[in-house]
Amino acid sequence: MDAILTAVPFIGIAGFVFALVTYFLVIRYPEGNEKMRAIAEKIHIGAMVFLKQEYKIIAVFMAIVVIAIAALLKNPWTAVAYLSGGICSMLAGYVGMLAATRANVRTTQAAKDGGTPLALSVAFNGGSVMGMCVAALGVVGLGFFFLFTKKDPGTAPIIINGFAMGASSIALFARVGGGIYTKSADVGSDLVGKVEAGIPEDDPRNPGVIADNVGDNVGDTAGMGADLFESYVGAVVAAMAIGATMPDTLKVMSLPIFYITIGLIASAIGILSMGILKKLNPQSALRYATYVSGVIFIISGLICTKLLMGSLNHYWSVIAGLVAGALIGVESEYFTSGSPVKKIAHASTSGPAGVVISGIATGFMSTLMPIITICVATAISYYFSGLYGIAIAAVGMLATVGIVMSTDSYGPISDNAGGIAEMSGAGPEIRKITDKLDSLGNTTAAIGKGFAIGSAALTALALFSAFQQTVSTVMGKPMSIDLTSAKVVIGLFIGGTMPFVITALTMEAVGRSANRLVEEIRRQFREIKGLLEGTAEPQIDKCVEIATKGALREMIIPGVLALMAPLIVGFGLGPKALGGFLAGATVVGVLLGIMMCNVGGAWDNAKKWIEEGNLGGKKSDAHKAAVVGDTIGDPFKDTSGPSMNILIKLMSVVALVFAPVIAKFFM
C-alpha cells in the first residue's frame, strides 16, 4: 500500500501535465481574424486583471490567517498546509481561466472552420483544462500531505485540515467576489445598453460589454472551479479526519485518497473519449463522456475497496453519494427547464408580480426533492459506515469532479464564443452554432449548480461530522450536540440566520456595484460623441476596472463575517453551541441555496421560452414581465445562491481546523 500511496502525488502531477498539454493543444488552434483576436484579448486581459487584483487581496487575507493559525494552533505545518491549499486552488483557477479565455475565440473560429463538432471539441477541451486542474491539484496536495503525515495518522488531520481551509478561503473570494462581478457587469450593461440605449446584447458599442463577458469567466469558470475544488478537498479531509479516529486507521484514511486518484484517471479517460464522441450531437456527447468516467470509476472503485478493505460497506456509501449527485443535477434540470418554467412563463401574462410570486413558490417547492435525496444518501451511507460513511458519500459524489467540471466550464466558453461572434460581426450561421452550444451550456450550468449545492451539502455534513469526532477525541469522551440544551438551540438559531444575512449582504452588493457601472456607462454614452452611432470606441477598460474594484470591495464584509462567525460562537459559547450553529447554517444554507439557484434558472428560461415566440414573444407584455423575473434572478442564481455553497463549507472547515483549540478552551 505504501508504494501506491507514494505514487499518488505523481499521478496527480501527471493529471496536471495532462491539463497543461490540453491547454497547449487548445492554443495551437487558430484564433480567427484580427477583430476577433482584439475582442478576445480584451476579455482575456480583463479576466486576468480581475484574478490578479483578487489574488492580491487574498494574499493579505491569507497572511493574516496564517498568523492566526500559527498563533492559535501552535502548529506551523497547518499553516503550511493552509497556504498550499490556497495556492493549489489559485493555480487551478489561474490555469483554468487562462485556458477558458483562450478557448472562447478559438471556439468561434472552430465553428467557422468545422461546424458544431469542431466547436464543441475546442470548447470542451478548453473547459477540461479547468476540470483536470481542479482534480489533479487536489490529488497532488492531499496525496503529498498524507504521505508527509502518515507516520502519525492520529494527528495527521490537524495538519491536513489546513489544506481544506486554504481551499475554502480562495473559494470564498472567488465565488462571492466573482459572483458580484459577473452580476453587476451583466445587470449594469444590460440596464443601460438594452433598456436605455436600445442596443442588442453583446453589442460592441456598449462600454460594459467586455466587462460582461469577463464576468462569465470570472463567475462561472473561476468561481465554480474554486467552489468544486473546495467541496472535493473538504470531503476528502472530512473522511480522513473521521478515519483518524477509527480502527484500521491507515486504511480508512487512505481510502478517500485512492478514490479521488481513481476518479482523476477516470476523468482523464472520459475527456479523451470526447475525441470520438464529438461526432454525436453535443448533448449526447457530453452525457456519454460523463458516463464513461462514471462507469470506469464505479468498476475500479469496487476493485479498490475489495482489495483494500475486504468488506464492501464503504463502497456502497460511495455509490450512494455518486447517485445522489447525479439525481440532484437532474432535479435542478427539471425545475429550471421542465414544466415549472412554463408555469412561470404563463404567470408572466398577469404582470411582473405574477412572475415573481410564481417563481418564488416554484423555488421554495424545488427544495423538497434534493433534500430528500440528500437525506436518503445520508441514511444509506450512515447505515453502511457510520459518520465516516457520510464523508465517503461526499467523496463518491466528487471523485469524478474532473469530468463534471469540464462539462460545466464548457458552458461559459461557448457563451463567450457567442459574444465574440456577435461583436466581431460573424454571420448568422456561426451565431447559430454558438447559440446551440450556449443553450446546451445553460443546461449543463443548471446541472452543475445543482451538483455544486448538493456536494456542498454533503461536504458540509461530512465536515460537521469530522468536527464532532475531533472535539470528542480532544475531550477524551464523545461530544453530544444535544438539542435539549439551550446553548445548542441558540447556536442553531444564530447559525440559521447566517445564510439570511449573507444573502442580504451579497444581494445589496450586486445592486451597489451595478449602479456604479450604470453611471459610468451612462456617462460614456453621454460624453463620447459618436459612440451610439458606432463611429467612436467605448472606454471598456474603465468599466472592467469599476466592476473589478466594486466586486473586490464588496466581498470583504461577507467574507470576514463568514470566517469570524464560527470562531465567535465557538470561543464565546463553546463547541456544543458551535455544533448547533453549523447544523443551523447548513440546513438553512442548503435550502436557500437550492431555492435561489433554481428560481434564478427558471426565471431565465421562462424569459427565453417567451423569446422563442410563445405567449406573444419578444416585446409582448408577458416578455416584459419575464424580463423583470430574469433580472431579479440574476443575483439569486449567480451571486447569493452559489455563495451559500461556500458559506456552509467554509464555516464548517473553520470549525474543524480550530476544533482542537476550542475544545481545549472549554475543558
Place this chain on the structure above:
Amino acid sequence: MDAILTAVPFIGIAGFVFALVTYFLVIRYPEGNEKMRAIAEKIHIGAMVFLKQEYKIIAVFMAIVVIAIAALLKNPWTAVAYLSGGICSMLAGYVGMLAATRANVRTTQAAKDGGTPLALSVAFNGGSVMGMCVAALGVVGLGFFFLFTKKDPGTAPIIINGFAMGASSIALFARVGGGIYTKSADVGSDLVGKVEAGIPEDDPRNPGVIADNVGDNVGDTAGMGADLFESYVGAVVAAMAIGATMPDTLKVMSLPIFYITIGLIASAIGILSMGILKKLNPQSALRYATYVSGVIFIISGLICTKLLMGSLNHYWSVIAGLVAGALIGVESEYFTSGSPVKKIAHASTSGPAGVVISGIATGFMSTLMPIITICVATAISYYFSGLYGIAIAAVGMLATVGIVMSTDSYGPISDNAGGIAEMSGAGPEIRKITDKLDSLGNTTAAIGKGFAIGSAALTALALFSAFQQTVSTVMGKPMSIDLTSAKVVIGLFIGGTMPFVITALTMEAVGRSANRLVEEIRRQFREIKGLLEGTAEPQIDKCVEIATKGALREMIIPGVLALMAPLIVGFGLGPKALGGFLAGATVVGVLLGIMMCNVGGAWDNAKKWIEEGNLGGKKSDAHKAAVVGDTIGDPFKDTSGPSMNILIKLMSVVALVFAPVIAKFFM
C-alpha cells in the same frame, strides 16, 4: 392555593362577560345612515358566511382527529380537551368577528359625530371584544382542565395538551384559510378594479370590494385571534407539561395559570383606561393603554411569584419574555416603517426588479435582530429556570394578550371604517379621520405581526422542550436529540424543508384563488350593463362565495400536510428524528416568517411613501414599480408569513400530544 385555583375559571368567565358587555356597549352606538348600514350588513354577512363554512369543514376535521386521539392515546379526556380547545378558539373568533363587523360602521359614524377621540374609542372597544375573548377563554379552559386533573398532576398534561392541540387546529384553518381569503380577495379586486377598470380602491362599483373588506376581518381579526390564542394556550400548556416533571409539581404547574389570570385582569384594566386615554392622540392612547396593563402585570406578577415560589427565579424568565415580545414588535416596526422603507422606495426608481431585490435583501437582513432577541430571552430564562424557563418566558410574553390583541384588532376595524366611509360617500373630512386611524392601524399591525411570530417562536421552543420532557418521562431516561446522530440530522433537514413547502403551497393557493375571482369580476364588468357607469349593482355575493370556497378548498392540502408530517416522521423515524424535525422546522419557519412579514410590510409602506408625493408620487414610474413590490408582498405578509407561526406551533403541539405513544412505540 386551592381556593385561588378554584376561582381561576370564574375569573375567566368574568373576563368573558366583560367582553360581552363591551360588545353590547358597542352595538348600542348608532350605525349611521341607510347606505352605511347596507354596506356594513354585507360585510358582516360575508364574514359570518365564511366563518360558518370554515367551521363546518373544521367540524369534520376535528371529528377525524378526535377519533385518532381516542384510538392512539386511549384517553377520552384528551379528546374532550381537544374539542374544548377548538370550541374556545372558535367561540373567541366568532364573538370577536361579530364585534369587529359591527364596530366598523359605528366607527365611521363616530367619526362623524365626535371626531377622532370618539372614533378611536369605538374602534378600540370593538377590537377589545376579540382581545378579551381570547384572553378570557384561555383562562377558563386551562383553569378548568387543571382543576379537573390536578389530583394527579404527573399525568395531567396528557389531557391538557389536547386543549392546546384543539386551539392549534383552529388556528391552522383560521390563519391559512383566512390568509388565502384575504389576499385572493384583495389581489383579485385590485387587479381588475384598479388596474384594468381604472376605478379607485373601495369603489362600490367593484364587485369584489365587499369580499376585500370581508377579507380584512377574516384574515386580520379572526386569523390573528386564533394565532395568538394558540400561542397563549400553547405556552401555558408547555410550561405545565414541563412543570409536571419537576419537584414542587403543583406549584410550578399553577404558576403559568396564575400569570395568565393576572394578565387577564391587567388587560381589562388597560382596556378600561382607554376611557380616559382616548383624549390623547390615538398613537399615545394605544401605547399608554398597553403600558397600564404591562405595569400592573409586572408588579402583581412579582408579588404572585414571591408568594407562591419564594424565589424570584421564574419571575425573571417572565420578564425576559415580556421584554423580548416588546422588542420584537419594535424591531418589526423599524423594518416596516423606518429607514429601510425609504431605501426600498429609492430602489423603485430603477424599476420593479430593483424594488424586489432591495426588498428581499431587507427582509433577509431583518431576521437578525429578532433572532438575537429570541436567543437572549431563551438564554436568560434557561439560566434562571431551565427548560421550564423557556416556557415561562413564552407565558410572560403572552400573558397580557388581552390588551395586545385589542390594539391589534383595532386596525382592521379602522380599515373597514375607511372602506365604508368611501363606499357610502362620506365627506373627505370623515375619510381623513378614518385614514389617520387606519394608518396607525398599519403600525399596530406591523407590531402585532412581529409579536405574533416572536411569540410563536418562543411557544414552539417551549412546546419542543415539553416534548423532550414528556418523551424522557415515558422512556424513564433523559432523551437526547443529538445532532451527532444521522437520524436527528435527517429529521432536521426534513423539518427545515416543511416551511419552504408550505410557503410554496400557500403562495400558489393565493394565486389560483385570486385568478378565479379575477375571472368573475371581469365577467361582471363585461356582462352587467351599466356597472362601470354606476347605474347597475354588482353581484357581490357571488364574489364572496368564490373567495370563500376558494380559500377553504386551498387550505386543506397544507393543513393536512402540517398535521401529518410530525406523525409520519415520529412513527417512521422515532422520537429523536422527530425532535430534529421540530428544531429544523422551528428555525426555518421563524426565519422565513419574520422575513416574509417584514418585507411585505416594507413594500406596502414604500408604496405608500411614494404615494405621499415622494420620488414623483402617484402614477410615476417609481410608483408603478412600488406597486409591483406591494402586490408580491401581499401573500408574503398576510398568507405565507403568518402561516409559519401556525406551522411551527401546530407541528410541535402534535408531537407533544402524541409523544407518549411515539415514545412507547420505540421502546
